[in-house]
Structure formats: structure tokens, C-alpha cells
Amino acid sequence: MPDHPTRIDLIRNIERALRDESLQRQMGKAMPASRRARADAVAELPEWESLRSAAAGIKDHVLADLEKYLRQLESQISALGGTVHWAFDAAEARAIITDLARSRGVRRIVKSKSMTTEEIFLNPALEAAGARVVETDLGEYVVQLAGERPSHLIAPVVHKPTEEIADLFVKKLGVPRYERPEELARVAREVLRAEFLAAEMGITGVNFAIAESGTLVIVENEGNARLTTARPRIHVAVMGVEKVLPQLADLSVFLRILARSGTGQRASVYVSLLTGPRRAGETDGPEELHLIILDNGRRRLLADPDLRGALRCIRCGACQNECPVYQHAGGHAYGSVYAGPIGAVLTPAYEGLERARDLPFVSTLCRACADVCPVKIDLPGMLVELRARAVRTGLASWRDRMLVGAWTFFTRSPARFMLAGSLGRLAQRLVARGGKIERLPYPLSGWTAHRTAPVLASTPFRTWWKSRQGEGR
Amino acid sequence: MKPVALFVTCLVDQLYPRVGEAAVRVLERAGCTVAFPEEQTCCGQAAFNNGFQEEARVLARRFLDVFADAPAIVAPSGSCADMVREWYPHLFRDAPALLDLARSVASRTFELSEYLVRVLGVTDLGARFPATVTYHPSCHGLRGLGLRDEPLGLLRAVRDLRFVELPAAEQCCGFGGFFSIKFAALSGAMLSAKLDTIEASGAEVVTATDVSCLMHISGGLSRRCSRVRALHLAEILAGS
Numbered sequence: 001m002p003d004h005p006t007r008i009d010l011i012r013n014i015e016r017a018l019r020d021e022s023l024q025r026q027m028g029k030a031m032p033a034s035r036r037a038r039a040d041a042v043a044e045l046p047e048w049e050s051l052r053s054a055a056a057g058i059k060d061h062v063l064a065d066l067e068k069y070l071r072q073l074e075s076q077i078s079a080l081g082g083t084v085h086w087a088f089d090a091a092e093a094r095a096i097i098t099d100l101a102r103s104r105g106v107r108r109i110v111k112s113k114s115m116t117t118e119e120i121f122l123n124p125a126l127e128a129a130g131a132r133v134v135e136t137d138l139g140e141y142v143v144q145l146a147g148e149r150p151s152h153l154i155a156p157v158v159h160k161p162t163e164e165i166a167d168l169f170v171k172k173l174g175v176p177r178y179e180r181p182e183e184l185a186r187v188a189r190e191v192l193r194a195e196f197l198a199a200e201m202g203i204t205g206v207n208f209a210i211a212e213s214g215t216l217v218i219v220e221n222e223g224n225a226r227l228t229t230a231r232p233r234i235h236v237a238v239m240g241v242e243k244v245l246p247q248l249a250d251l252s253v254f255l256r257i258l259a260r261s262g263t264g265q266r267a268s269v270y271v272s273l274l275t276g277p278r279r280a281g282e283t284d285g286p287e288e289l290h291l292i293i294l295d296n297g298r299r300r301l302l303a304d305p306d307l308r309g310a311l312r313c314i315r316c317g318a319c320q321n322e323c324p325v326y327q328h329a330g331g332h333a334y335g336s337v338y339a340g341p342i343g344a345v346l347t348p349a350y351e352g353l354e355r356a357r358d359l360p361f362v363s364t365l366c367r368a369c370a371d372v373c374p375v376k377i378d379l380p381g382m383l384v385e386l387r388a389r390a391v392r393t394g395l396a397s398w399r400d401r402m403l404v405g406a407w408t409f410f411t412r413s414p415a416r417f418m419l420a421g422s423l424g425r426l427a428q429r430l431v432a433r434g435g436k437i438e439r440l441p442y443p444l445s446g447w448t449a450h451r452t453a454p455v456l457a458s459t460p461f462r463t464w465w466k467s468r469q470g471e472g473r
Numbered sequence: 474m475k476p477v478a479l480f481v482t483c484l485v486d487q488l489y490p491r492v493g494e495a496a497v498r499v500l501e502r503a504g505c506t507v508a509f510p511e512e513q514t515c516c517g518q519a520a521f522n523n524g525f526q527e528e529a530r531v532l533a534r535r536f537l538d539v540f541a542d543a544p545a546i547v548a549p550s551g552s553c554a555d556m557v558r559e560w561y562p563h564l565f566r567d568a569p570a571l572l573d574l575a576r577s578v579a580s581r582t583f584e585l586s587e588y589l590v591r592v593l594g595v596t597d598l599g600a601r602f603p604a605t606v607t608y609h610p611s612c613h614g615l616r617g618l619g620l621r622d623e624p625l626g627l628l629r630a631v632r633d634l635r636f637v638e639l640p641a642a643e644q645c646c647g648f649g650g651f652f653s654i655k656f657a658a659l660s661g662a663m664l665s666a667k668l669d670t671i672e673a674s675g676a677e678v679v680t681a682t683d684v685s686c687l688m689h690i691s692g693g694l695s696r697r698c699s700r701v702r703a704l705h706l707a708e709i710l711a712g713s
Contacts, residue, residue: 014659028666032641324645328662362656364649364663365522366612384560387524396524403651404520408528411483411515412535421487436695446654450661451692454488461481461490465497465509 003090003121004351008335010358017330026161027327034155034321037264038372045260054253056376059312062244063302069211069244070293076214080276082289089296090120096292097122097203097236098129104234104288106131106200110192112218112225113137114205115153115315116238116294118337119350122203133203134195136224138188145172151331151339153317154262159330192224202228202286206239207314208254209291212247213275216291219258221269229274235286237274241298242311254314257374262316297350306385310345312375319369319379325362334359341369341379348386357395360386399443414462424456475505475593478543480536480582482550482684483515489684495711496549496585502711503595512539516548518556521564523651530564537561537574545592546582549707551614551682554584559617584614585707586682590623597630602712607639607676609667609690611683615643624682624706631709639679640670648689664693671701678702680709 017023042048062069074084087093101109109131111117123144126133135144139157142165143150150156157165165184170177175187204225208217216237218225229235245254259265278285302308320326320340331339336347336356344363348356360383369379390396410420431437437453439445447453477500481493500507517532536557540546548554561575589595608628614620628636647653647663654660667690671679677700681687684705691703 011656014656018658018662024662324647324663324666325656325659328659328666361524361652362659364612364645364647364652364660366645366649367616368612368643368645371616381563384522384524387522388526389524391524391526400523400525400651400655403654404523404525404528407515408517408520408525408531411517411532414512414514417483417486417514424487438696444654446657447692449657450664450696451689452695453692454688456487457490459490461486461493462509462511464490464494465511 004336004355007355008347008358010333010335010362013333013335014329014362017333018328020330022161022164023159023330024328026159027330030155030158031321031327034264034317038261038318038321041260041264041266044266045256051253051257052374052376055257055314055374056312058245058250058253059242059375062246063242063308063311066241066244066302069246070241072211073209073214073244074293076211077276077289077291080214080289081279082214082276082291084291084293087292087294087296090294093120093238093292093294093296094122094125097238098125100234100236100290101126101131101201102129104200106234108195108199109133109201109203110136110195110199110228110232111140111203112205112220112228113140113156114203114238115150115337116205116240117203118150119296120238120294122238131201134192134199136192136195136228137220138185138222138224141188141192142168145169149332149337152320153315153338153340153342155317159332196227196231199228199232201234201236202232203236203238204228206237206243206291207258208251209239209244210246210248210251211244215248215273215275217251218272218274219255219268219270220272221263221265223270226270226272229272229286230284233286234288234290235274235277236290236292238292238294240294240296242313258314258316261318261372261374301349304349307345307349307382309377310342310349310382312377313342313346314375316374318372318374319377322368322372323363324366324368325364329362341383342377345379345382345386353386353390353393353395357390360390403443418460418462421456421460425458428455475545476508477505477545477547477588478508478510478540480513480516480540480546480548480553481509482548482553484684484688485549488688489705492549492684492705492707495705495707496547498711499585499589499598499707500547502598503589503593505593508543510539510543516553516556518553518560519650521556521560522649526564533561533564533575534571537571537578540578540582541574543581545588546578547585547588548582549585549682549705550684551584551587551611551618551620552685554582554587555613555617557582584618584620584682586624586627587614587618587620590626596626598627598710600630600710600712601632602709603633604677605635605637605675606678606680606709607637607671607674608642609639609646609671609679609681609686610642611681611686612645614682620682627706627710628680631712634709637674637676639674639676642670644670646686646690648686650685653689660689661693664689668693668697668699672699676701678704678709680704680706682706
């Protein structure tokens with residue numbers, strides 16, 4: 001069965017989210033706090049704009065010569081004693097990793113946070129192969145316990161209020177009800193410690209992979225990724241092709257923009273630079289290192305001049321925090337692993353516009369995302385482009401075609417426009433009361449479901465203008 | 474006397490002519506000679522934002538023809554001005570013959586407060602408006618045209634006007650053109666958050682540079698039976 005079988009029912013997902021009062025309350029608290037944290041952190045750096053330009057420039061440079069840098073990365077990692085695996089799609093990546101686990105008799109696996117492994121639905125595949133997989137990022141652990149999926153790029157459980165997490169821990173872990181986040185973190189830490197000690201394989205994502213040295217860079221705040229890569233015998237790292245950077249020096253730009261954009265920190269708490277597996281004479285680190293380099297639609301995106309800029313994304317989540325649609329809809333409404341403005345671009349690109357045809361439209365094009373994106377992805381421009389493609393390929397709804405068709409018919413000349421006004425003034429006699437309209441028929445009923453509608457003015461501007469000219473002013 | 478061509482916008486023409494009348498008065502008060510090219514209709518943004526670029530191109534073509542020779546084109550809308558400035562060159566990127574014209578027209582197109590402050594260097598129009606007013610910066614004016622201080626400077630110069638800050642002012646109101654109908658409930662939720670901040674500001678009047686956002690906001694205020702009124706910036710600047 002394909003991973004993405006049916007059309008995402010965005011409208012229904014959003015309606016469900018809007019009815020979920022706890023979600024609305026939680027997002028209404030969390031998103032403004034994230035926005036403030038980012039704004040304060042960014043305001044500290046007078047060089048912010050030049051950092052953004054530098055980051056975008058480096059990413060574009062890599063994307064223009066991607067295969068060269070990937071080959072360099074592969075040869076460096078091989079020289080260090082690691083193994084590089086190329087995965088064309090999610091199924092291939094899953095097969096490679098489950099084969100690794102099976103062939104090495106791995107029964108227990110710990111994972112640190114990785115959206116790429118979410119993208120390929122890795123956990124169910126590993127479980128089906130007989131392994132126990134435990135997420136060790138606190139938020140991901142909660143999501144796993146709840147049987148959900150992450151709803152945000154860096155704050156996977158942002159949709160869930162603390163009280164619900166407290167209840168979940170009581171139910172799933174049989175512990176007393178703790179309510180303070182620190183207490184909940186302590187409980188998770190105790191459970192997870194045993195998992196770290198018993199695990200034979202650690203699976204992580206990769207924030208940046210340095211081509212010149214074969215170094216994998218993992219950025220986190222909890223220390224769980226460091227444990228995941230240090231303790232188990234085998235380290236499997238999964239990265240999309242776009243994660244490669246030319247040289248270590250490039251990190252100075254990316255570590256700064258990532259921490260400040262993502263969490264509003266000056267620096268992330270743990271930055272692990274992993275260069276190859278354990279070497280002879282060393283006392284710790286994994287005996288085996290496997291790097292899975294995943295395409296899964298990325299090279300197709302790379303070949304698309306209007307959308308390739310989306311491959312600059314460093315998964316900081318700033319566009320999600322800033323997006324008023326994301327705040328109200330929540331991440332799950334987007335129906336895929338990548339939510340928010342970047343998700344509205346990536347999901348159609350990776351999973352097909354037919355399935356995700358509504359996603360590019362769920363934005364007011366307010367451009368808040370473009371203002372904060374640390375790698376200057378033109379998200380509104382890409383949404384506009386995807387909308388045009390949806391219309392060109394016949395995916396627009398009958399209602400859209402009717403509304404836009406009527407609009408463009410009546411605005412094609414002043415005579416038609418005036419005619420539309422006259423017809424509208426006649427028609428509104430049926431619905432207007434006291435100079436406003438409380439209820440309009442389909443297809444405009446959505447407007448009056450939430451707002452009063454204005455009436456057409458008795459004298460249009462151009463009529464006033466003509467009479468004013470006639471009077472010679 | 475500075476000659477300007479008014480692009481009044483389709484919504485103002487049929488729904489809010491008083492905003493167009495106010496814009497004419499304000500421009501004249503600032504020393505302009507206003508022309509209204511009567512062949513104008515709509516900039517095409519509604520179609521464009523909904524993905525119908527062919528239809529938008531037809532309307533953009535008309536706009537370019539109508540305003541080809543205008544010395545300056547002024548619209549009481551940040552959103553329509555942004556459409557012309559940001560997207561017309563994009564719409565005609567594969568049509569060299571029209572691209573030059575699109576760029577040239579784009580460079581001569583301004584939002585009203587932008588034209589007054591940046592081009593004419595005027596902030597005090599001698600207006601008087603005795604009310605407590607807050608200001609919602611519409612997204613396309615704010616992030617598209619970079620209008621921050623221009624509308625505020627104009628408001629501060631108005632006699633007897635008490636200005637109050639709008640909390641979380643830069644958050645979108647949730648209008649978004651056809652978005653407001655297609656995702657009506659979501660648009661309504663975003664509007665509700667905006668209305669809460671407007672009412673919390675203590676203002677009697679909320680103003681903005683776009684009637685589209687104001688139509689959405691005033692529709693929401695009316696549905697709430699709020700006492701706050703929504704007025705276009707031009708209406709306040711035309712007050713005396």
C-alpha cells in the first residue's frame with residue numbers, strides 16, 4: 001500500500017481543530033511565546049540580515065552542485081569506516097534500516113528526534129520487524145506514548161497541554177500524577193535511561209552533514225541525541241540529500257540562525273559533531289556508523305526552478321510559529337509530517353498536488369513566514385506558484401472556477417462592472433436589512449457565517465466622479 | 474500641482490465610494506491634481522491569489538493599458554498597490570514586450586499613505602478627528618510595501634485624535650481574499666483573535682489602509698454588535 005493514498009481532507013481537519021478548545025488554548029499560548037522568544041533573540045544581532053543572506057547563499061551553492069558534495073561526503077564517511085546507503089524513496093530507506101536491524105540481531109532501538117524518519121514512517125516498519133523502538137526526545141516520547149504524530153518541526157508535542165501529558169503518564173506509565181513539566185521530565189528521564197542502556201541501535205536525524213570532513217552534526221537541547229549516538233553499538237543516521245554543507249566553517253552561520261529562529265536561544269544546549277564510528281584505541285562511540293541519504297522527492301524538487309528554494313529549509317519551525325493559520329489549525333490538520341507554510345509547499349511537492357491540492361490555498365499570503373525564514377525561502381511565492389499549478393492541472397473546485405469566472409467576467413470592462421453593480425443592487429434588496437447583510441446564499445454563505453456583509457453603495461465612486469466633473473468642481 | 478491617477482480599486486468603487494471620495498480630497502489637499510481614468514476596473518489580485526493567473530493576466534493587461542502613461546498611480550489600498558508592484562512583473566516575466574511596461578507601471582504605483590509621506594513628504598494634512606483610534610497594519614502594505622511609519626505618522630498629525638496601540642498589531646486579520654470564503658471558519662477564528670485585540674485596545678475606531686481587511690473586520694465587529702467602527706485611513710485624513 002502506498003504511504004499517501006488519499007486526498008488530505010483539509011477542511012474537515014481544520015474544523016476539527018477549531019472545535020478542539022484545549023488545542024486552541026494551548027496554541028494560543030505557545031505560538032505567541034515562541035514568536036516573542038525568536039524576535040528577542042534575533043533583535044540582539046545587528047548582523048541578522050547578513051546571516052540570513054549568507055545562509056541562503058551557502059544553501060544555494062550546495063544545491064547547485066549537490067551531487068559533488070554528496071559524493072565527497074560519502075567518500076569521507078567511508079574513509080572514516082562508516083557506511084553510506086542511498087535510498088531513493090521511503091520504502092527503500094525503511095528496507096535498508098530494517099535489514100540492518102535484522103541482520104545484526106537488534107531487538108532494542110532508541111531514537112532521537114528526526115522529522116526525516118517520520119517522513120518515511122520508520123517506527124512501524126521497525127516494530128513490524130520485531131524491534132522495540134523508543135523515542136527519547138521528551139516531546140517525541142510523549143507523542144509516541146499517545147500514539148500520535150509530531151505536530152511541529154521542533155516542538156512535536158506543542159499541541160498538547162501539560163495536564164493531558166500528566167494524564168497520559170499516569171495511564172501509560174502507571175506513575176502518580178505529576179503536573180509540573182520538570183517532574184514529568186524526571187519521570188521520562190528515568191524510563192528512558194534504562195532504554196539507552198539496553199539499546200543496541202541508536203537512530204538519529206542529521207541537522208548538517210559536512211562534506212569536507214564527513215562530520216554529522218546534530219543539534220538538540222536534551223542530550224538524548226548525544227546518548228543515542230554514544231551508547232548503542234550501532235548508530236544509524238538518516239538525512240535528506242539537502243542536508244549537506246561544504247565545510248565545517250559553514251556551521252558558524254547555521255548554528256546561530258537555527259538556535260535563534262527555532263527556540264529563541266543564543267545557542268542550542270548540545271551540538272554533537274560526529275566524525276566516523278569508534279576508532280581503534282577509543283573507548284566510546286558506536287562500533288558501526290550507517291548514514292542513510294534519502295531522496296524521496298528531493299531531487300525532483302531540485303529540478304523545479306520555482307520551488308527548489310524550499311530545499312534550503314533547516315527545519316527550524318519559525319514559519320510555523322509565525323503563521324496565524326498554523327496557530328489556529330494546528331500541525332495535524334495539514335495531514336502530513338511537515339505542517340505550516342513549509343509543509344504547504346513540501347507536502348504537494350513530495351506527495352503530489354492531487355493529494356495535497358488544498359494545502360497551498362490555506363494561507364492568507366500574509367507573508368509573516370517569509371519575514372522570519374532564516375534561509376529566506378520565498379514561501380508565499382511558492383504557494384502562489386502551487387496554486388497556479390493546481391488551477392492549470394484542473395484541480396480547482398467548481399466553486400472556485402465559478403467565483404473567479406464571474407469576477408473576471410464582470411471586471412473585464414467598466415460597462416460590465418457597472419452592470420454587475422446594478423444587478424447586485426437589485427439582488428441585495430432580497431437580503432439586505434438596515435444597510436447590511438447577515439445571510440448570503442451559496443457560494444458566499446461562508447462569508448456571512450462569520451461576518452456581516454456590506455451592501456453595494458447606492459452611488460458607485462465612478463458615478464460620483466462623473467457628477468463632480470460635470471459640476472466643474 | 475502634482476498630477477496623479479487614482480486607482481480607486483474595485484471594492485471601493487462599488488462598496489465604499491466614500492473612501493474613494495476621501496482619497497480624492499486628501500490628495501487634493503496635499504497639492505495633487507487627481508485624474509480618474511474611467512476605463513479602470515480591478516487589478517486582478519482576487520483571481521491571481523486564487524491561482525487563476527490567466528484570468529489575472531487579462532485584468533493586469535487592462536490595468537497596464539489604462540495606466541501606461543500616468544505619472545503616478547495612487548491606490549487607497551496597500552494590497553492592490555502591492556499586487557501591481559510585486560506580481561505584475563512576475564505575471565509578465567515570459568512576455569518581454571509587456572514586462573518593461575509592467576516594471577515601469579509598477580515603479581509608478583503607490584499606496585496612498587506611501588505616496589503622501591514618501592513621495593510628497595507630507596504628514597500633516599490639517600485633518601481633525603476627535604476619537605480614540607487604533608491602527609491595523611494590513612499585511613501587504615506592511616510586509617509587501619514596508620509601510621510602518623507612514624500611516625502612523627499621518628495619524629499622529631491629526632488634531633484631536635487619540636492614538637492607542639493595537640496589541641499583536643502585525644498579526645494577519647484572516648481575510649486573504651477567497652480564503653475568507655473557502656476557509657470561512659478558519660478565517661473567522663483569525664478574525665476573532667484580531668477583534669479581541671481591537672476591543673482590548675480601547676479604541677472607538679480601527680483604521681487601516683485597505684478596505685478589504687476593513688470589510689472583514691467591520692463585518693466581524695458588526696456581527697459582535699461592537700461599538701468600535703472601522704474606517705479607512707483616508708476617511709480619517711479627510712476629516713475636518
